[in-house]
Amino acid sequence: MNEPRFLLRPCTWVYLTLLLLTFITWFVGVNHLSGRFFAFLVFGFALLKGQLIGDHFMGLRWVAGPWRWAIFIWLVLVGTLVTAAFWRTL
Amino acid sequence: MKYQSQKVAKLYFIAAIGLFVGQILFGLIIGAQYIWGDFLFPTLPFNQARAVHTNLLIVWLIFGFMGAAYYLVPEEAETDLVMPWLAKLMFWIFLAAGAATIVGYIVMPFADLAKLTQNDLFPTMGREFLEQPTITKLGIVVVALAFLANIGFTILKGRKTVINLVLLMGLTGLAVFFLFAFFNPTNIVWDKYYWWWVVHLWVEGVWELILGSILAFILIKTTGVDREVIEKWLYVIIAMTLITGIVGTGHHYYWIGTPEFWQWWGSIFSALEPIPFFMMTVFAFNMVNKRRRNHPNKAAVLWALGTAVMAFLGAGVWGFLHTLAPVNYYTHGTQITAAHGHMAFYGAYVMINLAIISYAMPLLRGREAANSNKSQVLEMWSFWLMTISIVFITLFLTAAGILQVYLQRFSDNPLPFMVVQSKIELFYVLRELTGLVFLAGLIVYVASFFVGSREPEATVEGEVVAAS
Amino acid sequence: MEKPRWPPGDLVIWIFILAELLAFGIFFAAYAFTRANHVELFNTYQLTLDRNAALINTVALITSSYFVVRAVASIRQDDSRRCFHWLLAALAMGTLFLLVKSAEYHHHFSQGINLSTNTFYMFYLSLTFFHFLHVILGMVILLAVALKARRGCYSAAEHTGVETGASYWHMVDLVWMILFPLVYVMR
Ligand code: HEM
Ligand code: HEM
Numbered sequence A: 001m002n003e004p005r006f007l008l009r010p011c012t013w014v015y016l017t018l019l020l021l022t023f024i025t026w027f028v029g030v031n032h033l034s035g036r037f038f039a040f041l042v043f044g045f046a047l048l049k050g051q052l053i054g055d056h057f058m059g060l061r062w063v064a065g066p067w068r069w070a071i072f073i074w075l076v077l078v079g080t081l082v083t084a085a086f087w088r089t090l
Numbered sequence B: 001m002k003y004q005s006q007k008v009a010k011l012y013f014i015a016a017i018g019l020f021v022g023q024i025l026f027g028l029i030i031g032a033q034y035i036w037g038d039f040l041f042p043t044l045p046f047n048q049a050r051a052v053h054t055n056l057l058i059v060w061l062i063f064g065f066m067g068a069a070y071y072l073v074p075e076e077a078e079t080d081l082v083m084p085w086l087a088k089l090m091f092w093i094f095l096a097a098g099a100a101t102i103v104g105y106i107v108m109p110f111a112d113l114a115k116l117t118q119n120d121l122f123p124t125m126g127r128e129f130l131e132q133p134t135i136t137k138l139g140i141v142v143v144a145l146a147f148l149a150n151i152g153f154t155i156l157k158g159r160k161t162v163i164n165l166v167l168l169m170g171l172t173g174l175a176v177f178f179l180f181a182f183f184n185p186t187n188i189v190w191d192k193y194y195w196w197w198v199v200h201l202w203v204e205g206v207w208e209l210i211l212g213s214i215l216a217f218i219l220i221k222t223t224g225v226d227r228e229v230i231e232k233w234l235y236v237i238i239a240m241t242l243i244t245g246i247v248g249t250g251h252h253y254y255w256i257g258t259p260e261f262w263q264w265w266g267s268i269f270s271a272l273e274p275i276p277f278f279m280m281t282v283f284a285f286n287m288v289n290k291r292r293r294n295h296p297n298k299a300a301v302l303w304a305l306g307t308a309v310m311a312f313l314g315a316g317v318w319g320f321l322h323t324l325a326p327v328n329y330y331t332h333g334t335q336i337t338a339a340h341g342h343m344a345f346y347g348a349y350v351m352i353n354l355a356i357i358s359y360a361m362p363l364l365r366g367r368e369a370a371n372s373n374k375s376q377v378l379e380m381w382s383f384w385l386m387t388i389s390i391v392f393i394t395l396f397l398t399a400a401g402i403l404q405v406y407l408q409r410f411s412d413n414p415l416p417f418m419v420v421q422s423k424i425e426l427f428y429v430l431r432e433l434t435g436l437v438f439l440a441g442l443i444v445y446v447a448s449f450f451v452g453s454r455e456p457e458a459t460v461e462g463e464v465v466a467a468s
Numbered sequence C: 001m002e003k004p005r006w007p008p009g010d011l012v013i014w015i016f017i018l019a020e021l022l023a024f025g026i027f028f029a030a031y032a033f034t035r036a037n038h039v040e041l042f043n044t045y046q047l048t049l050d051r052n053a054a055l056i057n058t059v060a061l062i063t064s065s066y067f068v069v070r071a072v073a074s075i076r077q078d079d080s081r082r083c084f085h086w087l088l089a090a091l092a093m094g095t096l097f098l099l100v101k102s103a104e105y106h107h108h109f110s111q112g113i114n115l116s117t118n119t120f121y122m123f124y125l126s127l128t129f130f131h132f133l134h135v136i137l138g139m140v141i142l143l144a145v146a147l148k149a150r151r152g153c154y155s156a157a158e159h160t161g162v163e164t165g166a167s168y169w170h171m172v173d174l175v176w177m178i179l180f181p182l183v184y185v186m187r
């Protein structure tokens, strides 16, 4: 890979991002923060984490064609269904 | 055919076809009883004739599986069967026990048969599909053990292929789950609970392994595609089957007195059961498209592809139709169930048996690779006649089922069972007429073994199409 | 360089992954829609879950996924020893996950909670246990790959097996990323 290196490997940056998002989610959780904003914030993070894992860890970022979107499409589907179900209740 | 001992398969295949004919005749009898309630009464009441229809089905399918195993295990293991004489002996024992049992169903009332066979000593009789007298059940266990020992040792002795191991797993599972037929708790909830371990875990579990491995064998032989590719497919199909099928048993635990979580487990996991069937369809067509050669036995390829499609339709689509708890709440035990039962059993297990018979029988009868063109044309006619008939039988029963559900369970003024039955009689007539077409197809099928057997073998026109 | 058309690892594992994702997707949707009909119940019992344990477990899975990424990178540089070591580290993280999750189960079971207690616990136990089984399966696969790596069966030129195991393991991680906020946090 001839991408520029910012001190750390790209996958390590991804890893740190995942950890950060996880800690925020946990913070929301332990403080029982509720309502649309917080719920969809952490859920959005979850979808983002999923996309990062698909792209960088599973390596779909470097794939061309339909498989490139396999994880993305799954996340969109799950995201839509869960959002639809939670929306009215929050 | 490479090994002399493969020859025993022939006996098993012939018996299977013979019993298949019996099954269909009795299907027609009970179909007629649906229309004329007292047809053959009191000589042959519906419940007993029905038991003959379903038991002949199960028994001939198992004969077919055994024949398939005796044929393909030596070939895969590259060694002769360890005990061909035992296979022959067990054949006659199994056939005699089966025939005696069927005769018992036909000639005497069920209660007398129970008394005659000392059912009181160890009661196991009477439950659907497991009607057999306890002594017959014991006989089945002996036959199964001898059979497993025979092919098990052959596999141990020879080359161990994935196909052989999956087949052995499936057949062992078949025998193990049958043991629950001996378990007959007085609590009716537990009784039903374990009854499904035989019925469901057979057709949606271990039998699927048998189906997958036989299908893989036929595809390897007829397409020449690399074994590794086929084995990989087999792995995922098996994994998905077991993941979805085992917990999927829950789709029978909705209303029998089991805890509520089964409605969730059953719905979610059984909703996924079509996946392995769908994979099998993709798998079969993929392999045939990638074929390295054209096999002269076109009929066998047709049966194999037909299995893949019809199993998906019957089990996957018609199963999914009524598998979610909120739907099953209305459809449970209606003609929808019967519609699904017919197409699934035919599409998956009848067709895979006819596929392996179609592939192996010409070889067992001394052909190089295939029957004559004439005989294959006839066989393919029978394929279409029987397959289209079962599709129509399924459609008619589905229509009957939808009306039944509506009139009896869904409408604002639900009608009593028998009133509804008389309103949907038309569909039973249509089913019976289609059944006659099925019988015609079966007669053509049997005829294909005799017609054109002196003519030269079919050859492939046009050489190899695809490279890898 | 032309991008490949197929994802890393054996294509068959990806078909399996899609099937598994479908299963989890259906489970998640069922959870969400059922919750919509029992909001009070779900909100009440969600509070009995241990979010700290869930944090540890999320970190454990992310970390182990990261280690697996490093294992793949090592074998691409033809370093099987390193690949083996990263895989062992990933397995250690998987073990940590199993231990923490078992402790959570122990806590619930000792309070007499089971699948029939209420709909929330039914979902919580089923979903997490289904995932738990996937962690075990993923670890079995990783272990098999690790042992092969140690025997030097993989190289920079041919390491499909490593990528196959890695892809499956990332899927197990991915699913938990959704499960964690969905079951433990969102309210
Ligand atoms: C080749 C495979 C299959 C065969 C041979 C088969 C056969 C049958 C039969 C004979 C019955 C009736 C049992 C009885 O009550 O006597 C039945 C019931 C049922 N099957 Fe299947 N089946 C297969 C696969 C499937 C699949 C894949 C699904 C789900 C997707 C499914 C869903 C159901 C359900 C929900 C019932 C219960 C119907 C009721 O409540 O009355 N089946 N099946
Ligand atoms: C000539 C064609 C056939 C006719 C007229 C026929 C008729 C029937 C009838 C009337 C029943 C009883 C349904 C009830 O208890 O209400 C039945 C059950 C059954 N038949 Fe057939 N059948 C035919 C072919 C087949 C074939 C080819 C198969 C297997 C592939 C098959 C498998 C079954 C099974 C599994 C049941 C039990 C289903 C259940 O209880 O839901 N039948 N059949």
Ligand SMILES: [Fe+2]
Binding pocket: B200, B204, B248, B249, B251, B252
């Ligand atoms: Fe079932």
